[in-house]
Amino acid sequence: MSKTISAQFKSRRDAEMAVEHIVQEHGVDRTAVEVGAASGENTAGTEAARADIEDRHPKTGTDGEPALAGKVEVSVRVDDASVEAVVSSLKTYHGEIAS
Template identity: 60%
Template sequence: MSKTITAAFTTRRDAEMAVEHLVQEHGLDRNAVRIETVSDANTAGTEPAGGDVEGGHEKTATEGSPALAGKIKVSADVDEAAVDKVRSSFETYGGTGTAA
């Protein structure tokens, strides 16, 4: 029986790292995993990360800075046997509110 496990992340980078961990380390089909915003706002998360930070400081003088208007949601459709692995991966990368 398939379940959908969902978690919210504060940065797009953390969401993407969780997805890559599921795909590369646990062999999940990439098509079974979705990344989307929690709200209707176009957002890159609630905190700057990755390419948004330079030398430990948030970039301020660049065009096209990502909107930090809400969390990023990752959902994975998995078999019952993979539920704990998915939750663990989500938590490792800061995912909160993991639910089935």
């Protein structure tokens, strides 16, 4: 039987890292993973990703800065045997598991 596990992330980068780990380390098919805004707002998270830092300072004045209007949600459809591994990966990358 399958179930859906969801987690919310403060940065798009953490969400993407969790997805890559789940797909590569646990063999979850990428089509079983959905990534999107946790709210109705277009967003890249609530805080800048570490990739948005130059010389230990946040980038300023760049074109196309990410909208930081809410958390990013990752949902994964998994079978019962994979639940613990997927939850662990989501938490490793700072995901807040939805109840």
